[in-house]
Amino acid sequence: MQNNGFLRTALGLYTALFIIFLYGPFVVMGILSFQAGPEGGPQFPIIEWSTYWYRHVFGLTPPSRVAPLPIGEALLRSLTLAFATMVVSTVLGTLTAQGFRRNFRGSGPVFYLVVLGMMVPGVLLGLGMALVADQLDIARTWWGTAFVLHVVYTFPFAFLVMLAIFNRFDKSVEEAAWALGVSPGRTFRKITFPMIFPGVLSAMLFAFTLSYDEFPRTLFTGGSEVTMPIAIYGTFAVEIHPNIFAFGVLTTLFSFALLSTYGILMAMSVRRAKFAAVQEDIE
Amino acid sequence: MLELRRVTKAFAGVPAIDAVDLTIHDDEYLTLLGPSGSGKSTLLRLIAGLEVCDSGTISLDGEDITYSPTHLRNLGFVQQSYGLFPHMNVFDNVAFGLRHRTHNPIEDSSEVDRRVKAMLDLVGLSELGQRMVGQLSGGQKQRVSLARTLVTEPKVCLLDEPLGALDANLRERMTVELRKIREALGVTFMHVTGNEDEALAMGDRMIVLDHGRLLQVAPPDMVYREPDNVAVARFVNAYNILEGRVSDGAFLQDDARLPAAGAPDGKGYYAIRHDAATIHHGSEPPEGAVALPATFVTEEFLGSRFFYFLRLDDGTVFEVERHLSREDPIHLEAGTRCMVSWDPRNALHFGADGNRIGAPAMKGAA
DSSP states (O other): OHHHHHHHHHHHHHHHHHHHHHHHHHHHHHHHTTOOTTTOOSSSSOSSOOOHHHHHHTTOSOOOSSOOOTTHHHHHHHHHHHHHHHHHHHHHHHHHHHHTTSOOTTHHHHHHHHHHHHHSOHHHHHHHHHHHHHHTTOOOOTTTHHHHHHHHHHHHHHHHHHHHHHHTOOHHHHHHHHHTTOOHHHHIIIIIHHHHHHHHHHHHHHHHHHHHTOOHHHHHHSOSSOOHHHHHHHHHTTOOOTHHHHHHHHHHHHHHHHHHHHHHHHHHHHHHHHHHHHHHHHO | OEEEEEEEEEETTEEEEEEEEEEEOSSOEEEEEOOTTSSHHHHHHHHHTSSOOSEEEEEETTEEOTTOOGGGSOEEEEOTTOOOOTTSBHHHHHHHHHHHOSSSOOOOHHHHHHHHHHHHHHHTOGGGTTSBGGGOOHHHHHHHHHHHHHTTOOSEEEEESTTTTSOHHHHHHHHHHHHHHHHHHTOEEEEEESOHHHHHHHOSEEEEEETTEEEEEEOHHHHHHSOSBHHHHHHTTOEEEEEEEEETTEEEETTEEEEOTTOOSEEEEEEEEGGGEEEESSSOOOTTOEEEEEEEEEEEEOSSEEEEEEEETTSOEEEEEEETTTSOOOOOOTTOEEEEEEOGGGOEEEOTTSBBTTOOOOOSOO
8 A cells, every 4th residue: 555655646746747847838938928028037036017028029019129029920921831831731641641541562662751751850851951942043932942841841740640540441431432333532522531531630730830830941941031930039049038928928829729729620520420419309 | 134254353362252153133132152251252342343353254234344443333332331421311321322423413402302211211211311320220220221222223232241240130120121122122132141041041042152162053942952062061051061981882981881872982971951860869760761870969959949969979060950840859968879860862972072963063153
């Protein structure tokens, strides 16, 4: 019994430490974002609680010695880039995984080639892409060279998610549709896709979030019009003010909103079956 | 009429279907019996176009469909696992083929409505149209799967162990129902099963398949009474099969010589139906009967009949079936010595190749 109690204490301590390390940075960031401004700095103690830095992020404060965060356009670029990456990677990932459902010749090497995109260190890939672009005289832009690397990076994630989904997929359902005289294309649209949709959502979420805060690849290939992570990094070089923390809290909330949307969509697609059943009972 | 000519398929060099010739007529109930691994599912998938044969041809009403994709064959396929569309209700499952098929889709929703409702009525599911398929019992799923296929009016409906996942009661009911539905629609059913009772009870004709070859194609009573091959006799599970040697027109079983006129010398098989043998304990076998000594092992009660298990002196298990409507049961202690006898005219003889002596040579299998 005593041994058991010791184990429980140890595990409890371990869990507590884990949670502290997981959420500590965010909690500290959250507290400091409410520092008084513009004179308050990114350190304790809190001089006075205020929402000054939140207003500062949105440009609602009178001009001061702290320059506004140069993130307006960067944020828009990051969202656009993440969205485009999400669409392309998810489509590619789904189609590739669909291809891998049949064991074709050379499927082994092709698998590793695809997965390579997420294995190679981002710094090396970014640098390599920058060199290639220079050699071939291609302009480095966030919507060109960086976009390509974002797809290379997120495509394997989308692919692996979809591969796992297809692994569990009951092929007899598709065969049944074909035997009813329905063409494979229409079967995919009407049967396969609705059934794998939860998986597609997961793949989209992966691709979007990975692209949204991608740093090393974008740093080398994004060119002069920077994305959000690069813009934030740029502000570190001068002096750190709590406006960054305020922005961090806002983006985290944005991520939560995104996750919630994902969760709701998931629950809806899962619950649709149950819902219809409940409706029938009412009738 | 569906015709298979020398259809052959191998998986990784191992033959699964070996030069099968088969003609399936219009408006018949065909059952296909084979043990697991005999290639019966492969044969069905080849016909459905879910596998492509290595050689040979398949034609439907004279049209070569060997390499046509599944959705252009106009054959129905009812899977063992049903393969229902989980994100649709029963009505939409059944309507799916009519609405979305490549060839002659039905755009008019009232027409779809009419046909689906008629089909749901036929299979007895008219109340459940709006229910999601996850909410159905096994028997109901089976009916949805069948209705979904039959509503598209296929020329031939292939059924892959359709009763395999049902419990015994339901299985019996569906047996009758399947035949009724088939007769109402006049569509050809090809029903694959690993259960000999099912194959015997349901088919107008019956195919026995083993190791990718057709062993016999005949009406069930023919298959039962006169199996062409010793393997067929094994599959119908109604024969005691003795393995041994024939010499001078007699089958040698231990010291006994069982008359086997016409059987060539050499290795052979001797088969006697379970219900054609009698146990004697304290009574003498009748004149002209063949008798062997045996040891009683155990009995099994099956309601209307008893099964007795005995062991011959060479170790072969010998079963005797006794219908209570004809005779009273006997009760023996395990280990009791007794005799089993039968009329030698009821015995079947098989040659070294397993073929029945006196059976017509297996050909064309029309």
